[in-house]
Amino acid sequence: MKRFFEKFVESALLISGSITSITILLIIIFLFKEASGLFTTPVIEEGYELALNKTNPVKHLTSYEIKEIFDGKISNWNEVGGKNEAIELVRLSDLTKYYTEAELGSNFENIPAKSSELTSKHPGIILFLPTSYIKKDFNGTLLKHETLHPGDFFGGKEWYPTASPSPQYGLLPLLLGTLWVSLGAILLSLPFGISVAVYLAEIASMRVRNILKPVIELLAGIPSVVYGFFGLVVIVPFLQKLFQLPVGETALAGSVVLGIMALPTIITVAEDAMRTVPRAMKEASLALGATHWQTIYKVIIPYSKSGITSAAVLGIGRAIGETMAVLMVTGNAAVIPHTLLEPVRTIPATIAAELGETAAGGGHYQALFMLGVILFVITMIISISIEFIGKKKYSN
Amino acid sequence: MTNTRNIETNTNLSSPLGARGSLDVRGLTIDAKNVDFYYSEFHALKNINFEVSKNEVVALIGPSGCGKSTFLRLLNRMNDLIPGTRMTGSVLIDGEDIYAPNIHVDELRKEVGMVFQKPNPFPKSIFENVAYGLRVNGIKDKTFIEERVIESIKSAALWDEVKDKLNKSAFALSGGQQQRLCIARALAISPKVVLMDEPASALDPISTAKIEDLIHELKKDYTIIIVTHNMQQASRVSDKTAYFYLGELIEFDKTTTIFTNPKEHSTQNYVTGRFG
Structure with a gap:
């Protein structure tokens, strides 16, 4: 009876595992299938x-x-x-x-x-x-x-899907907008995040840490639309005033909001990495007469390098895939950005904003799915690189 | 940094603790008075009085949890790193109270080096491991660092084994070699006292023998305190032996006395292997 029950649980687990994997695979296949028609759609409106x-x-x-x-x-x-x-x-x-x-x-x-x-x-x-x-x-x-020629999509400089008679599906402005915003976000959040991680892992007293850590983790739980709202009401007007801009909804606003959103991930992952530095390493350094700071930057940071890199990459991943907050604060102009102070439009924001208006199966629809594929590929590269970095840590 | 270093004339880093011995007698005296130590509520060391002269080798023995490692770590203030600990009493090294507020812990630890139970090299090259202590102490002179590294590796009896692979990762060495590398690393900054926390417990007999030989060598230049679980080792390497039990220093005497004619019954039981 007991054995039968165990077998039953085992197969239930197997089934749920395979169903999950199959669902994920189906979603990916669906994404690629819907996108695949893009390069067979005519460049001129149908009919x-x-x-x-x-x-x-x-x-x-x-x-x-x-x-x-x-x-x-x-x-x-x-x-x-x-x-x-x-x-x-x-x-x-x-x-x-x-x-x-x-x-x-x-x-x-x-x-x-x-x-x-x-x-x-x-x-x-x-x-x-x-x-x-x-x-x-x-x-x-x-x-x-x-x-539509693949070159027109991947190298296209204009995203104008409602243009008549020939809609423009140029990836570049959206891709660059995404990368631009993410790069800005990571440049802002990485130094902050790592400093906070060092502080929490090494300097803060137990009591301060016990208060700060949950607060920072709480930041990760705030819905992104709330961040977007905050960005729209606080950051956008602030940037507009600060740089004397005609509009405050810029790539920089997106970067700031995303940077704040990526902070909890970066801090938590980097701090965990620093806390896993063996005490023996720290003690070895201190016993040789190194000061606490010397120990931090000569032993702890180098030792947790791979963890810090993972933190950065995870932060970038969060930034690249983020939709709502960015949609709200970046101005959504699909033009190739030259500075951080221009409105940009990111890939996820484009999909979210436009998918509702497209006819299923049409060129625009397929183009949006192709954007989804691009996003998927980017995030996949990021996950693979995290895996790679993680492996490297143990090979040494 | 308060002390300046005269690199040309002498390879010994000068002492931040003031008075120093002549070159042939470099070790420092240690004098612990009425030391009590607590881990939060746990009373780990009870009224320890302990005196060591220059260039002596002292073995600390006793069953696990008796406080010998805790006491060892008091001597270079390693216990400061453990939150919730408290100490009363005083520890004088070369006559100076190392727990006084004007003592810089990092300066103290240059004088009182430490070798840990498990080899703990940094994930750096062999050379950089030994050079680390010099670099963090602000020494930039490349030739001096190189000489000092080689000298330290030689005095840790490791030179022949690593001379061709100084730039290889320290992790590529065997456990025994790593431990000798850690000793070399401790010696590189020219401490006056070397604390060893069961330095051979993770090693095979051959490596252990090498470390013991090394301790005999080092005795000329350093005061050495060694924690060990190995009675034979204690009797082989030390001049004096201290027996700790349940946080108390039960007996502290010449090694020969401790092992042949101890005053306390408990000591006798322990060294003869009847308990512990």
């Missing part, structure tokens, strides 16, 4: 066509070029490898400039014929209209439907 005059030698436009043309930034065909000819931009709604409503027909039944005519008459035209208005005898070149 639309871009048409050019037949004499136009341009047969191919990148997603970025299309966007620049429709933004009016590119106004001559020679900029995209064509003749020296001004670009004439025509959207569906612009047809009324060329034809009267009567000519287009009361039910717009003449649009296909008229747009064909318009395209053939204007050598510099680029016409953007729904596929349903393109008839077989259309007199013009239809741009081939290309798919």
Whole structure:
């Protein structure tokens, strides 16, 4: 009976273990599956066509070029490898400039014929209209439907997923925003965190430690939205005043908030590492006439180096994945940041802010999942490096 | 730093405790008076009176928990590190009260070196382990450090074994070698007193013999206090032996007397192996 019970518990444990692992694997597979379609989505909105005059030698436009043309930034065909000819931009709604409503027909039944005519008459035209208005005898070149190039995603400098006709899914501004904010956070929190850890582990009296440690650990339990709120109400206006900025919602504000959030992790991990320095090491140093401070920086810190590195990496991990607080204080402008005093947008903030507005399965949706994959890869690299650092400690 | 060092003329670090002996008699006297020591409520040492002359080797023996290690650690104020401890009475080294408020603990520990029960080299190279004490004492002169390191390793009878691998990690050495490295490290800063807390308890007989030979060598230059559980070792290496029991110093006399004709019954029981 007892043996049967043990077997039962054993298999229950096995099942729960495998279910957990399978769930995690499924989540990862789902993430990759949803993201995988990104590079097969067309660069032009689905159900639309871009048409050019037949004499136009341009047969191919990148997603970025299309966007620049429709933004009016590119106004001559020679900029995209064509003749020296001004670009004439025509959207569906612009047809009324060329034809009267009567000519287009009361039910717009003449649009296909008229747009064909318009395209053939204007050598510099680029016409953007729904596929349903393109008839077989259309007199013009239809741009081939290309798919998003990985280079456009990984090297893209613009994140503008609602751009029409060609949404921009450039990773760089978001990735750099994330790294920028995290780097700032770690630069702020690491020196503080390690000093506090040294203080707690080596200098503070038992009583002070017993009060401080739980308070610091409590910091880790505050919901991130509260940190964001605090950042928005206190840090953002403070930075705005301090640096005379037009807006205080900057990468630096995000760094400060994240730095505060990462502190408990860094302090706890680093302090634990310092406390595991064998007493024999400390005593050996002190017995040789070293002062307490000499012992701290010549023995304790070098000895707990790997623990301190883990603390830093864990802190970075926390900073990179953090969503809510950053979303609230960084201003969320998806531009490549040049200083810490500019608004930035991070990867997690982008996903949180935009996923609700996308159509499932669309290009934007897939792009957000691809961002999730990127985040996953970054955090995985971080965990692997922690593992590696941890192993190194014991190999010596 | 109050003391200055004359590197050219002498390799001995000068004493922060004032008066020092001539070169052939370098050790210091130790004089503990009415020492009581408490770990929180536990009365670990009871009214200890203990006197050691220069260049003597004294063995502290007694069953586990009798207070001999505690007493040893009082002599370089290592017990300061343990929270909740308290001491009354006085410990004079070379006539000076080491528990006086004007004594800097780190200066004291340069005079009173210590070797621990378990070898505890730093995770550094062999060379850096021995040089550590010199470096933390502010010595920057490279040639002096090098000479001193080599000299110390030689006097710890380790030179032949490590001369080719001074830059290797100290962890690559065997336990016995590590312990001799720790002795070399203690000697490098030229202490006057060396405290040894069961230095051979974790070692094999051959390494133990080497350490014992070493103690005989070191006796010329240092006052040595050694805690040991090994009666034979105590009788082999020491001039005097102190027997501790339950926090009291039961008997303190010449080693030969303790082992052949002890005054106290308890001592006799212990040294003959009838108890403990």
